[in-house]
Every structure is written in C-alpha cells, then in structure tokens.
Amino acid sequence: MTAKRVVVVIAVVFIAYAGLLGWRGVLLIGTGDPVAIVLGIAVLVIPLVGLYLVWRELQFGRRTEALARELAESGGLPVDDLPRRPSGRIDRAAADAAFTKYKEEAEAAPDDWRVWFRLSTAYDAAGDRKRARASMRTAIEHRTER
Numbered sequence: 001m002t003a004k005r006v007v008v009v010i011a012v013v014f015i016a017y018a019g020l021l022g023w024r025g026v027l028l029i030g031t032g033d034p035v036a037i038v039l040g041i042a043v044l045v046i047p048l049v050g051l052y053l054v055w056r057e058l059q060f061g062r063r064t065e066a067l068a069r070e071l072a073e074s075g076g077l078p079v080d081d082l083p084r085r086p087s088g089r090i091d092r093a094a095a096d097a098a099f100t101k102y103k104e105e106a107e108a109a110p111d112d113w114r115v116w117f118r119l120s121t122a123y124d125a126a127g128d129r130k131r132a133r134a135s136m137r138t139a140i141e142h143r144t145e146r
Contacts, residue, residue, distance in 0.1 A: 007061070014054055018047030060133075063140045067117055078102070078118050082125060095125040106135075113142035 028040030083091045102122040105115040116139035123132035
C-alpha cells in the first residue's frame with residue numbers, strides 16, 4: 001500500500017472515531033446533568049482539536065510533496081547516495097558529513113527555499129526529525145513568500 005493510501009485510510013478511521021466521540025459528547029450534553037454537560041463539551045472539544053491537527057499534518061504533507069515535485073523537475077533534489085547499514089538505515093557518520101554541506105548552503109542563502117528543503121532531508125537522514133520538520137516549514141514559508 002502506498003503512503004498516500006495509508007494516510008487516507010488513517011484519516012478516514014480518525015474521522016469515524018471523531019464522529020463517534022462527538023456523538024458521545026452530544027449524548028452527554030443531552031442528559032441535562034450539569035456534570036455530564038461539562039464532560040460532554042470537553043468530549044466535543046477533543047475531536048475538534050484532533051481534526052485540526054490531522055488537517056494541519058495533511059497540509060504539511062501536501063506542501064512538502066509540492067516542493068519536492070518542483071525541486072525534482074528542476075533537478076535540484078539531493079541524490080540519495082549515502083551508504084546504508086544492512087538494516088537499510090543510512091550510515092550515521094555519512095549522514096553527518098553530508099549534513100555539513102547542506103547546512104553551509106542554508107547559511108549562505110537563507111532566503112532560498114531550495115537549500116532549506118535540502119537541509120531538511122539532511123536532518124532527516126541524520127535522524128533529527130524535529131529539526132527536519134522545522135527546516136521543511138522554513139522552506140514552505142520561503143516558497144510561499146515568492
């Protein structure tokens with residue numbers, strides 16, 4: 001199954017779960033008991049927050065995919081030629097060495113979304129997902145500014 005299909009399946013399952021949870025909140029509110037009403041309102045807030053977070057992640061994925069497509073069309077995607085361990089994971093020392101190159105590029109051209117995209121892939125290869133996502137957000141911001 002492709003990643004997009006997995007995301008669609010997970011999103012549909014979550015929407016069904018949020019709907020059922022929301023319905024439980026409505027039922028609690030309908031009881032008329034003050035404690036149940038407060039609990040029902042809280043139960044209604046949970047799926048709303050969840051739906052917002054799912055929507056935000058889907059938007060992030062869509063924008064990242066659009067940037068990757070644009071960068072691939074221009075021939076600017078970084079080549080995935082780092083050595084791998086038998087498990088298939090990228091060798092950490094090689095990823096750290098490649099990371100330095102991309103970091104220097106980003107420091108030299110901080111307004112270019114392409115270098116931030118490549119830096120994000122380098123962070124990801126080095127195993128730093130938090131910084132990879134932050135760099136990708138920066139790439140998205142710089143791309144939408146143009």
